[in-house]
Amino acid sequence: MRNVLCVLPLLFLAGVSLSQCGGCPAGADAGCVSPEPCGDCFVLSLAALDAPNDAGGGIDLVWTVAIDTALPDSMVLERMGSDGQWIPSATLTPIDGRYTDNGLNNGEEYSFRIVPFYAGTAQTPSEAVSAVPQKQWIHTGRIGMLIILTVISIIIFYYIEQGKKGKDLYIRMIAGLTAVEDAVGRATEMGRPVLYIPGINDMDDIQTIASMVILGRVALKTAEYGTALMVPTCRSVVMSVAQEIVRESYLQAGRPDAYQKDNVNYITDDQFGYAAGVDGIMVREKPAAIFLLGTFYAESLILAETGRSVGAIQIAGTAMPSQIPFFVAACDYTLIGEELFAASAYLSKEPKLLGSLRGQDVAKVFFMAVILLGVLSATIGEVWAPAAKLADLLRTITNVE
Amino acid sequence: MITFVTGMIMILQFFVPATQTMGETIQEWFMIIASAAIFLGTINLIQVHMHKVRYKARNWKYSPVTLTGLAAMLVSGLFFGGIEQGGAFDYMFQQMVVPMGATMFSLLAFFVASAAFRAFRASNWRATLLLLSAFIVMLGRVPIGAMIWHKIPMVSEWIMQVPNLAGQRAVMIGAAMGGVATSLRMIFGIERSYLGGTD
Amino acid sequence: MATFIEKLGNTDRRVIFILMALAVVLPLALRMNLPILIDEGPSKDHYDFVEALPEGSRVLLSFDYDPSTMPELQPMAVALCQQLMTKNIKIVSMALWPMGVSLGNEALTAISDSLGREEYVDWVNLGYKTGGGVLIVRMGSDIHSVFPTDYNGYPIADMPIMDGINKLGDFDMIISLSAGDPGIPAWVMMAGDRYNIPIGGGCTAVSSPQFYPYLDTGQMVGFLGGLKGAADYETMVRAELDDAPPGTATPGMAAQSVAHLVIMLFIIIGNIAYLSEKKRKGGAK
Numbered sequence A: 001m002r003n004v005l006c007v008l009p010l011l012f013l014a015g016v017s018l019s020q021c022g023g024c025p026a027g028a029d030a031g032c033v034s035p036e037p038c039g040d041c042f043v044l045s046l047a048a049l050d051a052p053n054d055a056g057g058g059i060d061l062v063w064t065v066a067i068d069t070a071l072p073d074s075m076v077l078e079r080m081g082s083d084g085q086w087i088p089s090a091t092l093t094p095i096d097g098r099y100t101d102n103g104l105n106n107g108e109e110y111s112f113r114i115v116p117f118y119a120g121t122a123q124t125p126s127e128a129v130s131a132v133p134q135k136q137w138i139h140t141g142r143i144g145m146l147i148i149l150t151v152i153s154i155i156i157f158y159y160i161e162q163g164k165k166g167k168d169l170y171i172r173m174i175a176g177l178t179a180v181e182d183a184v185g186r187a188t189e190m191g192r193p194v195l196y197i198p199g200i201n202d203m204d205d206i207q208t209i210a211s212m213v214i215l216g217r218v219a220l221k222t223a224e225y226g227t228a229l230m231v232p233t234c235r236s237v238v239m240s241v242a243q244e245i246v247r248e249s250y251l252q253a254g255r256p257d258a259y260q261k262d263n264v265n266y267i268t269d270d271q272f273g274y275a276a277g278v279d280g281i282m283v284r285e286k287p288a289a290i291f292l293l294g295t296f297y298a299e300s301l302i303l304a305e306t307g308r309s310v311g312a313i314q315i316a317g318t319a320m321p322s323q324i325p326f327f328v329a330a331c332d333y334t335l336i337g338e339e340l341f342a343a344s345a346y347l348s349k350e351p352k353l354l355g356s357l358r359g360q361d362v363a364k365v366f367f368m369a370v371i372l373l374g375v376l377s378a379t380i381g382e383v384w385a386p387a388a389k390l391a392d393l394l395r396t397i398t399n400v401e
Numbered sequence B: 001m002i003t004f005v006t007g008m009i010m011i012l013q014f015f016v017p018a019t020q021t022m023g024e025t026i027q028e029w030f031m032i033i034a035s036a037a038i039f040l041g042t043i044n045l046i047q048v049h050m051h052k053v054r055y056k057a058r059n060w061k062y063s064p065v066t067l068t069g070l071a072a073m074l075v076s077g078l079f080f081g082g083i084e085q086g087g088a089f090d091y092m093f094q095q096m097v098v099p100m101g102a103t104m105f106s107l108l109a110f111f112v113a114s115a116a117f118r119a120f121r122a123s124n125w126r127a128t129l130l131l132l133s134a135f136i137v138m139l140g141r142v143p144i145g146a147m148i149w150h151k152i153p154m155v156s157e158w159i160m161q162v163p164n165l166a167g168q169r170a171v172m173i174g175a176a177m178g179g180v181a182t183s184l185r186m187i188f189g190i191e192r193s194y195l196g197g198t199d
Numbered sequence C: 001m002a003t004f005i006e007k008l009g010n011t012d013r014r015v016i017f018i019l020m021a022l023a024v025v026l027p028l029a030l031r032m033n034l035p036i037l038i039d040e041g042p043s044k045d046h047y048d049f050v051e052a053l054p055e056g057s058r059v060l061l062s063f064d065y066d067p068s069t070m071p072e073l074q075p076m077a078v079a080l081c082q083q084l085m086t087k088n089i090k091i092v093s094m095a096l097w098p099m100g101v102s103l104g105n106e107a108l109t110a111i112s113d114s115l116g117r118e119e120y121v122d123w124v125n126l127g128y129k130t131g132g133g134v135l136i137v138r139m140g141s142d143i144h145s146v147f148p149t150d151y152n153g154y155p156i157a158d159m160p161i162m163d164g165i166n167k168l169g170d171f172d173m174i175i176s177l178s179a180g181d182p183g184i185p186a187w188v189m190m191a192g193d194r195y196n197i198p199i200g201g202g203c204t205a206v207s208s209p210q211f212y213p214y215l216d217t218g219q220m221v222g223f224l225g226g227l228k229g230a231a232d233y234e235t236m237v238r239a240e241l242d243d244a245p246p247g248t249a250t251p252g253m254a255a256q257s258v259a260h261l262v263i264m265l266f267i268i269i270g271n272i273a274y275l276s277e278k279k280r281k282g283g284a285k
Helices: A002-019 A142-163 A173-188 A206-225 A236-252 A271-285 A300-307 A323-328 A338-348 A351-380 A385-396 B001-014 B017-054 B062-079 B088-119 B125-139 B143-148 B154-160 B165-185 C001-010 C013-028 C043-051 C065-084 C100-115 C133-141 C184-195 C210-217 C228-241 C249-284
Strands: A043-050 A059-065 A074-078 A086-093 A097-101 A110-119 A129-131 A194-197 A229-233 A265-267 A290-295 A313-318 A333-336 C059-065 C090-095 C123-127 C172-179 C199-203 C223-227
Touching: A002 A059, A043 A110, A043 B001, A043 C133, A059 C210, A074 A097, A074 C090, A086 A097, A086 A110, A097 C001, A110 A385, A110 B088, A110 C184, A129 C172, A142 A351, A142 A385, A142 B001, A142 B165, A173 A194, A173 A206, A173 A290, A173 A313, A173 A333, A173 A338, A173 A351, A194 A271, A194 A385, A206 A229, A206 A236, A206 A313, A206 B165, A206 C123, A229 A236, A229 A271, A229 A313, A229 B088, A236 B017, A236 C249, A265 C199, A271 A300, A271 B088, A290 A300, A290 C249, A300 A313, A300 A323, A300 B088, A323 A333, A323 B088, A333 A338, A338 A351, A338 C249, A351 B165, B001 B017, B001 B165, B017 B062, B017 C133, B062 B088, B088 C013, B088 C249, B125 B143, B125 B154, B125 C249, B143 B154, B143 C249, B154 C210, B165 C210, C001 C013, C001 C172, C001 C249, C043 C199, C043 C210, C043 C223, C059 C065, C059 C100, C065 C210, C065 C228, C090 C100, C100 C123, C133 C184, C172 C184, C184 C210, C199 C210, C199 C249, C210 C223, C223 C228, C228 C249
Parallel strands: A194 A229, A194 A290, A229 A265, A290 A313, A313 A333, C059 C090, C059 C172, C090 C123, C172 C199, C199 C223
Antiparallel strands: A043 A059, A059 A097, A074 A086, A074 A110, A110 A129
16 A cells, blocks of 8 residues: 555656656746657648749748747758658748748649757657649739739820820929020020039939930030030949930030030949039039939038039929928929929920820829728728728738738 | 830739749849949049040149049059958048048038028918928927927927828829839830930 | 128028037037937837847848948947847848948947857848849849858858848848938838838938838838937947947937027028018018
């Protein structure tokens, strides 16, 4: 009887430790995590899916882990090779997670498993799962954007066609653009050059491209009037494009002899080095008209104030919201935001371009309607379920992955 | 044609994942061209200034300074330690380029003061409202605002997060629309003046 | 009296420049210090988000600025590195601007040496590559092809810190200290929106208004705006760490405060002169 009574506690303790997979020793603190490895019970679930919205070759692996067992030092994701052997593919963090294995062949089935490691020793791996990577032809997360882009494009092309058909399209007066010819005329009368600053970004920026378009028109005017045009640039590619545009404009005006290649030059890529260089040009050459059109950052006010100090008439234009106030304060005329992109259509008065401008405005009205609908449905949706559903739908359409 | 093809590929690869590799290739080409273009600018810089020196053009005396600076940085970067700390290039960068850049940026403080003094006039109620907002934000951005009245930083933050945000969004949406329309015009060849001359 | 006031309104700008110079220099020379009070705002949001990251998280820190904006952004870089390294968060740094590499390295090595952190284990500087937004998109699918080596020329595949990091989605957060383009907008559009990675950052004061829309939509978790943002962050980091080195942004706030007051004074004088002249001309009619 005494022996049974002695053995019973031992059996009890043994039972406790066997019943808990890696349980804490008796008498341990309440927050104790068992030091015993858990083998195949650590990874609770593992799923393999074809990675969505990709060009193929990817499989997403999603797993969950047990929280009441000892944490392994690491987990290794293994993939079955063509020879039937398991090869390590990646090291994973031992928490619930997701991993994408890339570089696989489309159409081939791949098997995966996770092996937890405790103190450098591999434990029993999880069950193997399989999936087949495929390429997708439609990005499901961007369908909303496709719809919006299609609507905008239809609107813009419709009005371009209207323009081509000769329909009269009203464009309000933009003071800065109307003043371009006056500014060049002023420079001609004073016998001083025109300085054109196309911003500090490269040709991949849409504002720089818009600036180049306006440069062509300004160069045509300076060629016709016989005024010197100086175009210092901040990027080499912009310099090349500007040289070509100015040369073509002078050719078109019938004044190829007046084109000075050295007047369209590169200064430096450095933002403030460029500002210093342009300031030097302003102070030495004292241009009568300065155009600041393109992307500008902190150097905008330095350029504009220096231009003002030499007595030049200044026409500025940028779509950088943070720099517009500086130009408004320091320049005579400022093109705000999309007025810069409207310049090409405004100066040329070409029907196709005017049509696209009108289309752009109508597309904006479409956006305003969507915003208003979204705001109203989200607000009313707090108390009325159908409105909430509409708000969710709009969120889905306008969300881009 | 090149503009159309590359533009359509970039739009396509955004919506059709299977064509992503085409877009990635074009992006790699862009990176290569952008890197190579550095030489274009450097050659132009040397040509322009050598021309000024040779023909003693107006203000030609500044050109040797530019060329010497270019040569010094180029040679020290290539042959004397590169970007390693303590090398000649690093010394010139830290002792000359850094202070000069900071000096140019610091000019903004003076120009902001002179521009504000000249341009901020309460000529109508809108300008007055703008002026008052500017005062509150200027005070809210520095510790003195909180010392004057503890709610100034809160009001300043409200101005930034509500009216300013609305204005910023409006300008951003308008500019983005302008960008979309300009891009469509260029991709479809309706706008070609950026290629040279006018239509 | 009216004529005197109107003359004040036509003050030579050189006088304005001298007074501004004194307004900035004197507080710095006299070592004026003003208490930095931390309010709810983008700086605190950013700090709280980083504090909530678990130990061992991996953060991509991009130094997208140059020496001209160093006074505003370098203090942010130092305070951020201090916070990240103290919490044992791994830092993979890079630059979209050429000069950002050495400026970033300065901040990383200073804090790493003081805290005993190891390069290639706790932090690495991948260097600079041209391309901006295009580069970010490429990193979204494969970092190793974009940065096969770090800026010292060592292969990143052999580095312990890069273990398990193959693409942008493997990072727990991206922080961009940005002075322009390429910078925060590129990271938000090409990385945050595409790969759902939390984006934080720091910017110059003049750019900060344009990032409030991103904060409002949740595309950014917070940001540090200008010298004030840097001073706020320095204060919050130092509050938690007794031995954090003094920053350079906090002393600058006194100078900025006086400068703001001087500008406001000029604006008031200019408006008094303007209204006086308007009244005189209106009376003359």
